[in-house]
Amino acid sequence: MTTTRERLIEAGLRLLLEHGYNDLGIQALLKETGVPKGSFYHHFRSKEEFALQVIDRYMEEVHLGLDASLGDPTLTPLNRAxxxxxxxxxxxxxxxxxxCMLGGLGQELSGVNETFAARIETCFGEVTSRIASCLEEARRQGELPRDSEPLELANLLLNCWEGAALRSRLLRxxxxxxxxxxxxxxxxxxxS
Structure with missing residues (x-):
């Protein structure tokens, strides 16, 4: 059985992606989930704490995707990345x-909320670190040039991906x- 906290976070995943942080109303969240206001504040001290926990859940999903792809032994390292x-x-x-919810929230909040900026940058760092390890393996196996910099390439990949995700959102x-x-x-x- 899904707990009240889990229902709120699951709804938050969709609502933060669709509306961002500033346009996410607690009342809309409560109405959608059928949760009373007191129950929300029993689980979360504030909207900010709620959104940070939604980010943590989002990262659980990202890590599952990283595990599924980077851990696939049927693919070469570069194809896993x-x-x-x-x-x-x-x-x-x-x-x-x-x-990407992280990219959207980062664009919305990074200039005005250091807590979110730091959390989102940490999340991006986790992703790039894992991709860089896979790219290092690709370099060792000759899929990438010997002078490649896996961490630099992983950061470039993520930066380009986030820009492409924004364009994809604009164009649907x-x-x-x-x-x-x-x-x-x-x-x-x-x-090179």
């Missing part, structure tokens, strides 16, 4: 091309995501 982004693209499709179309993947992975494998 690309697979993570392909799985993310599929999730974006299911969500109506709303993009996966084409920017597809073009980014094709271009970046093709460029990464070229000898």
């Amino acid at each position: 690309r697979r993570f982004f392909e799985l993310s693209r599929e999730k974006y499709r299911q969500d109506g091309y709303m993009g 179309d996966p084409a920017p995501l597809d073009r980014m993947l094709d271009f970046t992975f093709s460029a990464a494998t070229r000898a």
Whole structure:
């Protein structure tokens, strides 16, 4: 049975993605979940604490995607890294091309709320670190040039992906995501 806290967080995943932080009304969340206001404040001290816990849940899903793709022994390391982004693209499709919740919240809040800026940057750091490990393996196996910098490449991949996710959201179309993947992975494998 789903707990009240879990119902609120699950609804928060969708509502924060669709509306962002500033337009997320607690009343709308309570109405959607059928949870009384007192129950919300029993589980969360504030809207900020709630949103930070939603981010934590979102990252659980991101790590599952990283595990599924980067841990796939049937793929080469470079294809495992690309697979993570392909799985993310599929999730974006299911969500109506709303993009990455971290990217959206980062754009909305990073200049005005240091708590969110730090949390989101930590989350991006976790993703790039895991991708960089996979890219290091790709470099060792000769899929990438020997002078490649896996961490730099992982950061570049994530930065380009977040920009493509924004364009995909604006257009409600996966084409920017597809073009980014094709271009970046093709460029990464070229000898320098």
